[in-house]
Amino acid sequence: MSRVQIRQAGKRYAAVEVLKGVSVDIEDGQFVVLVGPSGCGKSTLLRMIAGLEEISSGEIDIGGRVVNDLQPKDRDIAMVFQSYALYPHKTVADNMGFALRLKRVPEAEIKAKVMRAAEILSLTNLLDRYPRQLSGGQRQRVAMGRAIVRDPQVFLFDEPLSNLDAKLRVQMRAEIKELHQRLKTTTIYVTHDQVEAMTMADKIVVMRDGSIEQIGTPLELYDRPKNMFVAGFIGSPSMNFIKGTMSSPGFTTEDGIALPTPAERPASATVYGVRPEHLRLADDGIPLEVVVLEPTGSETIVLGKLGKQNITCVFRERISAQAGSIIRVRPDLQAVHLFDQNGAAIR
Amino acid sequence: MATNASTAAPIPRPNKRSRYSENLLAATAVTPPILLLVLFIGIPAVALLATAFTDYSPGIEPEFIGWKNFTTLFNSSVFYSILLRNIGYVIGVVSLQLLVALGIALILDNELPYRRIWMALLIAPFAISPVVGVVIWKNLLDPSYGLVNYVVSSLGLPTVPWMSTPLTSMIAVVIVAVWRGFPFIAIILFAALRGIPVEVKEAAKIDGATSFQIFWHVKLPFIMPALSIMALFETIFAVREFDTIQTMTGGGPGTSTSLLSHYLYRTAFGTFRFGMGAAVGWVMLALTMLMAALIIWRAYRDMFPKNKA
Amino acid sequence: MSGNITGRILVFVLLCIAVIWAFFPILFMISSSFKPGNLIWSYPPKLIAEPTFANYQNIATLFPRFWKSFFNSVIVTALTTALTLTMAIASAFVFSRLRQPWLKVPAFLMIFVRMFPGIVVVIPLYPVFNELGWLDTVTPLVLCGAAFAVSMATLLIKTFVDDIPVDLEEAAMIDGCSRVGAFIRITLPLLTPAIAAVSLVVAIGSWNEYLFPLVFTSNDARTAPVIIAIAMSNEDGVAWGGIMAMATAYLAPPLLLVLMLHKQITNVMTMGAVKG
Numbered sequence: 001m002s003r004v005q006i007r008q009a010g011k012r013y014a015a016v017e018v019l020k021g022v023s024v025d026i027e028d029g030q031f032v033v034l035v036g037p038s039g040c041g042k043s044t045l046l047r048m049i050a051g052l053e054e055i056s057s058g059e060i061d062i063g064g065r066v067v068n069d070l071q072p073k074d075r076d077i078a079m080v081f082q083s084y085a086l087y088p089h090k091t092v093a094d095n096m097g098f099a100l101r102l103k104r105v106p107e108a109e110i111k112a113k114v115m116r117a118a119e120i121l122s123l124t125n126l127l128d129r130y131p132r133q134l135s136g137g138q139r140q141r142v143a144m145g146r147a148i149v150r151d152p153q154v155f156l157f158d159e160p161l162s163n164l165d166a167k168l169r170v171q172m173r174a175e176i177k178e179l180h181q182r183l184k185t186t187t188i189y190v191t192h193d194q195v196e197a198m199t200m201a202d203k204i205v206v207m208r209d210g211s212i213e214q215i216g217t218p219l220e221l222y223d224r225p226k227n228m229f230v231a232g233f234i235g236s237p238s239m240n241f242i243k244g245t246m247s248s249p250g251f252t253t254e255d256g257i258a259l260p261t262p263a264e265r266p267a268s269a270t271v272y273g274v275r276p277e278h279l280r281l282a283d284d285g286i287p288l289e290v291v292v293l294e295p296t297g298s299e300t301i302v303l304g305k306l307g308k309q310n311i312t313c314v315f316r317e318r319i320s321a322q323a324g325s326i327i328r329v330r331p332d333l334q335a336v337h338l339f340d341q342n343g344a345a346i347r
Numbered sequence: 348m349a350t351n352a353s354t355a356a357p358i359p360r361p362n363k364r365s366r367y368s369e370n371l372l373a374a375t376a377v378t379p380p381i382l383l384l385v386l387f388i389g390i391p392a393v394a395l396l397a398t399a400f401t402d403y404s405p406g407i408e409p410e411f412i413g414w415k416n417f418t419t420l421f422n423s424s425v426f427y428s429i430l431l432r433n434i435g436y437v438i439g440v441v442s443l444q445l446l447v448a449l450g451i452a453l454i455l456d457n458e459l460p461y462r463r464i465w466m467a468l469l470i471a472p473f474a475i476s477p478v479v480g481v482v483i484w485k486n487l488l489d490p491s492y493g494l495v496n497y498v499v500s501s502l503g504l505p506t507v508p509w510m511s512t513p514l515t516s517m518i519a520v521v522i523v524a525v526w527r528g529f530p531f532i533a534i535i536l537f538a539a540l541r542g543i544p545v546e547v548k549e550a551a552k553i554d555g556a557t558s559f560q561i562f563w564h565v566k567l568p569f570i571m572p573a574l575s576i577m578a579l580f581e582t583i584f585a586v587r588e589f590d591t592i593q594t595m596t597g598g599g600p601g602t603s604t605s606l607l608s609h610y611l612y613r614t615a616f617g618t619f620r621f622g623m624g625a626a627v628g629w630v631m632l633a634l635t636m637l638m639a640a641l642i643i644w645r646a647y648r649d650m651f652p653k654n655k656a
Numbered sequence: 657m658s659g660n661i662t663g664r665i666l667v668f669v670l671l672c673i674a675v676i677w678a679f680f681p682i683l684f685m686i687s688s689s690f691k692p693g694n695l696i697w698s699y700p701p702k703l704i705a706e707p708t709f710a711n712y713q714n715i716a717t718l719f720p721r722f723w724k725s726f727f728n729s730v731i732v733t734a735l736t737t738a739l740t741l742t743m744a745i746a747s748a749f750v751f752s753r754l755r756q757p758w759l760k761v762p763a764f765l766m767i768f769v770r771m772f773p774g775i776v777v778v779i780p781l782y783p784v785f786n787e788l789g790w791l792d793t794v795t796p797l798v799l800c801g802a803a804f805a806v807s808m809a810t811l812l813i814k815t816f817v818d819d820i821p822v823d824l825e826e827a828a829m830i831d832g833c834s835r836v837g838a839f840i841r842i843t844l845p846l847l848t849p850a851i852a853a854v855s856l857v858v859a860i861g862s863w864n865e866y867l868f869p870l871v872f873t874s875n876d877a878r879t880a881p882v883i884i885a886i887a888m889s890n891e892d893g894v895a896w897g898g899i900m901a902m903a904t905a906y907l908a909p910p911l912l913l914v915l916m917l918h919k920q921i922t923n924v925m926t927m928g929a930v931k932g
Contacts, residue, residue, distance in 0.1 A: 476864030
């Protein structure tokens, strides 16, 4: 069983606490994405799992074994680095076979395993090349090949796609996901890109400032964010937050505009959240002054103002409106979020 | 609910093991060179500083005499003339080395066919030991049969009595020092010149600058850091000049071409006045450290940049 | 650069003068070493005259200690370079890869102490080596040589280690290497050219060292530069033919290496100056 349990793992450098005792339970075969803005501690946590950073406090357990005191080589993990970290003086085949060679696996077996991995990743005709002779996408594949050849308990990915161009990134994203479905190896994947997290993960861990904000499936995070940070981080464009006050007739913005409000009306709500895609054009809706109109073809993004507050809307239909003109929109009441003054979700 | 961060409540515990092994690894690697530096440079230097306050020759118990060696030294006209000569020598050698090196770096900075071959030939003196440098230049500068005076006289100029007077002897020593020392500086300056962004030079050209103006307003400011560091380094090396003096003139006639380190050597191993020699050593160390402080600070800062942990 | 023809010609003329200044003296000595004794001081001086190996054949009779001293130079240089580089590689790895706060102390010591002039340490060391029975052996030459070379070598190699991404070592650690194993198996092979060049610079310094053998040796352990210097100061007249031959023989190894590896040396020297 290669379940990974992170229990109260903490990391401090001298006086700075970069990871404040986080706990995550990763089930066998799960694809877990650690996501958050830079400096949130996600890479540190990954490196602690790998054994590249010492664990200051708490425990990390891989497959039923506490690995705190184990060297990286004894943890039975494989890692794909952001820079790929391919050995420049070794061929693709030697890069992929290096770990097995260190374990003194018989040469014939190494060859067979490298060949199998190369076939999966369509690297067969590149095996004799050196890393410098490969394109970015090919290097990425070799780095993955090096990981899968070892058949480890856990795959670790540290922002593996951030050095690729946008088109290749989408393609590799799909390839990694397909690979995971095929190999079913427990995977922990670090990224700062919420789209990557949403598209690939079985389970997402949202982190900020060394703590976990929320753990859940992509749709759970999208539908029921626990706080404004998660609500704003997941989804693109970001959720609109409208400040105001709640009273029995409904939510009123700071500018005194009454918003359509769900039946539940907790008095502590001070922020009204609605995603851009949950605003629809409606003749009886709230008035929005158009500031900028961005037609992308498939949808139309409107940046507008509700009173003094900025609002973004995404419409499936094409609309024609001038900057300065007024459009009327209505939120989907099912998808309205309410937050208290600490940013915690009430609804 | 997957939003439950944790169910277990384990005891957080610190981990000291890998910190310990890293310390051990670092100590193992650093101990041998530090031991060597302390035993063969650090302690001797301190011992020298102490010896300077004693009257000491090998085989005789050192006797504490306070500042006497220093007062003798600073009352000796020989020491003053050597100190002054050493300062003059340093200024002469360093400025000539920088000038020659800068000229050669500027030449190399042009579009040249076969530049790698020219560079190889130009840095060749870097491989030459001071002793061989002296062998070579003693021949070339021979007053009666040497090639230099032959060329000078065939140009119709008066020949130079090389190595016959203190002045011409010193000039000969300077020539050897400059010849051996310039390649290192030239390479550094050449690299600095290559490091100037092409756009900057092109912008200056478009602004109508002449070659000299480009050199003065663009190239020189760019290579100034390298130039000043080299000046410091070469000064430190020139302060300690020993090999060339010892093999070329032996400091003579008399002490007329002696420099500090040579004077130290003669005092210590010629007349076996170790205490007195040590006092000269103080003066050299002081001069060196004055120059070296900046280099030391810079090197230390580069080794541990502020933005790294 | 110089678009016009006169500019190009001027640059070329200056280049020729520079090359003559730098390289001609070496050529002149090499050619003199092949001249028969009576033609060395011919006037006007001849660049090439009746080449002969006589001077080289005479070395053994004129300067019976030279070949022994040449051998000593080889031994001292080899040992000094090996010792220096071993220490320098290990400490460069530690200085580059580990972040122990106390490492600043040895680092400062290295940077500080390398500025000391060699002449300053020979006085206090002389009686100590005498006591230890090390005078006139290669031991003090190797140890002092390494002590003075190790700082520079460490700082140079550290700058090269810094340029190798630490990711590579981390990947190797995950692949099954220990921390030191990752450095030796992955980083060290990538540093081979740099280490070769640093070795060469250290070796040239050791090969050319004059002060330590002058002070610490008297007979058996004398190295070549001391023998050549003594031959030059011979009161009974200087045997220039033999000296030229000795000097050429002594000069040949470093000169050939520098001419062949000048590119690598240039890189290393530039690195050292840029980084301190």
